[in-house]
Amino acid sequence: MKIHEISIEELDYVTAVCLDPSVPPRWREAMKTAMDARIQWLKTVMRKGLQVSVSFKETTRHGYFPKGLIEYLPIEFAPEPVKGEKSLFIDCIWVVPPFWHKSFARKLLESVIEKARDYGSASVLAYEGDKWFGFFPYMPAGFFRRFGFKEVNRDGSRVLLHLNLDNDKKPTLIKPKCKEVGNSSKMVVDVFFNSQCPWSRWMVDKIKQNMKKYNAVVNAINTDDRKVIEEYGMSRGICINGTPIIKRMASWKEIEPIIKQTILH
Numbered sequence: 001m002k003i004h005e006i007s008i009e010e011l012d013y014v015t016a017v018c019l020d021p022s023v024p025p026r027w028r029e030a031m032k033t034a035m036d037a038r039i040q041w042l043k044t045v046m047r048k049g050l051q052v053s054v055s056f057k058e059t060t061r062h063g064y065f066p067k068g069l070i071e072y073l074p075i076e077f078a079p080e081p082v083k084g085e086k087s088l089f090i091d092c093i094w095v096v097p098p099f100w101h102k103s104f105a106r107k108l109l110e111s112v113i114e115k116a117r118d119y120g121s122a123s124v125l126a127y128e129g130d131k132w133f134g135f136f137p138y139m140p141a142g143f144f145r146r147f148g149f150k151e152v153n154r155d156g157s158r159v160l161l162h163l164n165l166d167n168d169k170k171p172t173l174i175k176p177k178c179k180e181v182g183n184s185s186k187m188v189v190d191v192f193f194n195s196q197c198p199w200s201r202w203m204v205d206k207i208k209q210n211m212k213k214y215n216a217v218v219n220a221i222n223t224d225d226r227k228v229i230e231e232y233g234m235s236r237g238i239c240i241n242g243t244p245i246i247k248r249m250a251s252w253k254e255i256e257p258i259i260k261q262t263i264l265h
Helices: 012-018 025-030 032-046 104-116 141-145 198-213 226-232 252-264
Strands: 002-005 051-056 068-074 088-095 121-127 150-155 158-164 187-193 216-222 237-240 243-246
Touching: 002 104, 012 032, 012 051, 012 068, 025 032, 032 051, 032 198, 051 104, 068 104, 088 104, 104 121, 104 141, 121 141, 141 158, 187 198, 187 252, 198 216, 198 252, 216 226, 237 252, 243 252
Parallel strands: 088 121, 187 216
Antiparallel strands: 002 051, 051 068, 068 088, 121 158, 150 158, 187 237, 237 243
């Protein structure tokens, strides 16, 4: 297995992991705008210290095909509602599903832990007892705990974990909050999205499409600017009538029952 730190000229490797070969062509076309936004986000944040490593195993007739990736950057620039210093923050680790449980994630994380020693610690916002889009375990807290990460803060299923490598100053979560709604006669749905993940924009499109049948105002709030994350304490998620409801990406199947319940009350 080979771990390769990609350059800004090699971002096609990222596309290969985010939209793995099993994704149907129609999905690839539907995701093009979101994926283009992700590539632009990567280019911008790489100038601030973001690094992306991909894992390879065997070659194909087309050359190396990446099986997984890990992204990490100084915590001051994290695309998540966290605050800290002297820590390398892991904002994503993802392995193409057919290669789960084959050591790709372990090797990727071990490589970043070694790099984090120069910072003094590593941190990650993980999830416990929760599944993104309702069906897969993304950034599971239990995985990171096996490498010595300890819980330092929690908000529901979101767990902020910290690995002390010579810096015992712990990071903290920024408390989530939404815009004040006022006396609107319509339901107000704020959808937070970040170009770090292309599926975040996909979530926005699905919500806008399905909310047309309801008497509601839908606001899409882009959190690519770190200041917006600090203002709302949200990177991705849903607020309804000024109340944070879901603090991660979610499917319409998860969201609609909450919408209906809100209407009834």
